[in-house]
Amino acid sequence: MDFALPPELDAIRRRVREFVEDRLIPLEADRASYDEHENINPALLKTLRAEVKSAGLWAMQSKKYRGGAELPFIGMAACYEEMNRSIFGPVTFNSAAPDDGNMMVMEKVATDAQKQWWLQPVIDGTVQSSFAMTEPGGAGSDPTQTYTRAEKVGDRWRVTGRKWFITGAGESTHFILLARTSDDDRKGISAFLFHKDQPGWEIIRRIPIMGPEEHGGHCELSFDGLEIPEENVLMKPGDGLKMAQIRLGPARLTHCMRWTGMGRRALEIAQAHIETRKSFGMTLADRESVQTLMGEAALQLDISRLLTMRAAWKLDQGDRAKREVSMAKIVAADALHKAADTALQLLGAKGYSKDTPVEWMYRYARQARLVDGASEVHRMVLAQELRARGSDFFAWGVDG
Incomplete structure (x- = not known):
């Protein structure tokens, strides 16, 4: 059982990480980078999107002949995680909701004519x-x-x-x-x-x-x-519910991919702070109580990543991954909130201010337990699956 990312996908992940690190994260501290709704300024977004296209990192969920990168779900998981280390990341790469889920379902179920007039402009980023x-x-x-x-x-x-x-x-x-x-x-x-x-x-x-x-x-x-x-x-x-289920499973999982990245970034910001912040004669990073907070948040994020990657792998095998997506959705939502809350607590007043993006992340994170199915609904799905499948609920492999 190999948990390593294939080299060709890891190379793309590294390029995404470099773009986020060099071009996006530095922009977050400049209030001119934002619009009136706390999102990226449209003029800046247009410039950055052109750069992403030139770098060949555009619309990773879409077919190559339509202008995308056509990654498998495991590749998307790794790259989406890197994208959302910046709050500007997903929309810059044309991998943000709801466009992301809409593009995937249209590619699967739309007619050629519908793809031409409806789908292609969304992939191109013109609408x-x-x-x-x-x-x-x-x-x-x-x-x-x-x-x-x-x-x-x-x-x-x-x-x-x-x-x-x-x-x-x-x-x-x-x-x-x-x-x-x-x-x-x-x-x-x-x-x-x-x-x-x-x-x-x-x-x-x-x-x-x-x-x-x-x-x-x-x-x-x-x-x-x-x-x-x-x-x-x-x-x-009469196929509306069928279409919705085809769309919602993969779309839910892309949320999990992005949330893990945002949670990682929150902890990175916290880690940098606690390594230098001294209190009562020692740095916060050397205090056992702080280490416990950081360790638990990191643990939950890694569990989130593993569940997300398992669901992504099963989707790549042609499995619906219904219960795996529900598991990932529950855990990733909680892990994001845990990471943002931990980072804000350790940053103190600085975290509650707008001097870092952590307060932005904290407010954003609360929606995660609601969007694309409340956590309670996904737990209900798991209970129903367990009841119906019995010991097969824990089976290895792919259902088909």
């Missing part, structure tokens, strides 16, 4: 995309609770309803939308593609959140007669 699933009082961790409806009128589908917390919607051009098309429990939801300039929908508001935002924020949308032609149904009518 953003959103995944419109979550609803007020409805779909969230459970997408079957979709109340937004799409009714067939002639050769088009007319959409009415409401969505909220739609990441990136304020800046997105392309959207994937889940809507109910019948009352069938299994085949009653369909997936649609639409463009921001189509009439019949609007952004009600950009919802304020406690953490820093992705470009385009988290928005509430209203649909009042949006018409979508038949050719923009994704997969077939």
Whole structure:
């Protein structure tokens, strides 16, 4: 059983690390690098993205013939971890949510025509995309609770309803939308593609959140007669839940990849501080209580990485890795919060200030236990798998 990264993938990981270290991390201390929503300044982002493309490190989840690097999931795991050592990393490499998950699912299930008009511009980085699933009082961790409806009128589908917390919607051009098309429990939801300039929908508001935002924020949308032609149904009518599951598994895992990197960076910042900060005659790094905090945070991050890499390997073998992704999602979310909280505690007032990115990370980390399925839901999934599989739950190998 070999835990080493293949040399060709490790070489790419090292190049990502060098770019993050040399170009991105130094920018975090300059307030001019940020927009009004605490994300990277769009003009700066455009410059950096051009550099990433020139370096051949662009859109690692996408096919080479479409302009991506086409890495396997284990390669993505290693590189995404390195990217998110900077809070500017994922979006700079075009590997941030929700574009990342949208690109992967579109490559798997879209028609050639849909890939050409919808997918390719997202891979190129000329437009953003959103995944419109979550609803007020409805779909969230459970997408079957979709109340937004799409009714067939002639050769088009007319959409009415409401969505909220739609990441990136304020800046997105392309959207994937889940809507109910019948009352069938299994085949009653369909997936649609639409463009921001189509009439019949609007952004009600950009919802304020406690953490820093992705470009385009988290928005509430209203649909009042949006018409979508038949050719923009994704997969077939009634395949919306199937599409969502194809998308959500790998997309959840890419969160875990990125979170491990952010947690590592938080501990790096803390480590640099405790090595020089003296208190009552000795450095903090020499105090047993501090070593315990750092050791536990590092332990949890490494467990997170191992679970993430196992799930990535199983995806590369063609396995759905359902329980492995759920395990990684639970542990990675907790590990990120543990690392950010530990770093902030050890930095003291400096950590609570904006002199380092740790307070940014701390606020960001709290969402991890909620997004792409709350931790409680993933624990429920594991319990159901254990009940159904018995001792096979702990089997070695790949399910197929």
